[in-house]
Amino acid sequence: MTSSKRPDLQRFLNRLTSRSILSREEQEAVLDLPAYAEQVRANRDFVRLGETLDHSCLVVAGYVGRFEQNSDGVRQITALHIPGDMADLHSVVQPEATSALQALATTTILRVPHNAVRAATAAFPALAEALWRDCMVDSSILSQWVVNVGRRDARTRIAHLLCEIAVRLQVAPARGEILFPFPLTQNHLADATGLTAVHVNRTIQSLRLDGLADIKHNARIPDWNALAEAGDFDPDYLQMAVRPKKQFPFQLTESNAAFAAQN
Structure with missing residues (x-):
């Protein structure tokens, strides 16, 4: 493993500043985070369920699946992480992994030490708020995935997922x-959409024949509006178009300071 370079953290910073206002000093604090690069081969777990972590994983290249599994070992992918995502940022405050992470293709990650993140957020409260907001967006995505699995048919599920990734990649x-x-x-897609691999195959063929999407190592979308309609897709939950607003970093008032002192 080798020490990361600043450009590797730039995409994560871009994600933060798309939704939060950060000063130059606060942005430098993100770019100066110590981090160590590691390449993970496809279909390898690099965070295991129940593992206690001292770092968070930033995706630099490739795709990562966050997954849960039942007692029989059957998996459900509950999130996809793309370059620029800190896949388990929440582990800074909950180090025991309640979800596992797997590289879905050959993937490069940066391991960012928790103590470095804590030090940066202690020095810059606005940065702590930006990270909190980032976790909130992950929560919004998870809510949509629940709707996808519970209330959309196979065709709509896969179309919706393709639309989401296209927007998150900013294409x-x-x-x-x-x-x-x-x-x-197709097995990955099955695990992400709650379908069988056979059903995924049929659905992909249907989308291709209807001229909506063609998936083969790459995803090709001929007509964005048509696919978004087929996927019942509204991008608002991704908050990609939210203009950053003036932040109000947390401060202790007399009343909550007294409460904190008592507890």
């Missing part, structure tokens, strides 16, 4: 053909 919405890396196998 959509757009006019004309959209193309982006999508190395997930």
Whole structure:
């Protein structure tokens, strides 16, 4: 493992500043975080269920699946993480992994020590708020995934997932053909959408025949509006278009300071 370079953290900083206002000093604190790079081969777990962590994992390249599993070992992917995502940022405050992480393709991650994140947020309260907001967006995505599995049919589920990833990669919405890396196998898609691999195969063929999407290592979307309609997709939950607003970092008032002293 080798020490990371600043450009590796830039995409994560871009994600934070798309939703939060950070001063130059606060941005430098993100770029100066110590981090160590590691390449993970496809279909390898690099965070195990129940593991106690002292770092969070930033995705630099590739795709990562967050998953849960039942007592029989059957898995359900509950989130997809793309380059720029801190896949388990929440582990800073909950170090015991309640979800596991797997590389879905050959993936490069940066391991960022928890103590460095804590030190940066202690020095810069606005940065702590930006990280909190980032976790909130992950929660919004999870809520949509619950709706996807529970209330949408197979065609709509897969169309919705493709739309989400296209927006998060910032290649959509757009006019004309959209193309982006999508190395997930049909088994991965089945685990992410609560379908069988056979049903996923049929659904992908249907989307291709209808001219909505073609998936083969990459995802090709000929008509964004048509796919978004097929996927019942509204991007508001991703908060990609939210303009940063003036922040009000936390301060102890007399009343809550007294409460804190008593507890």
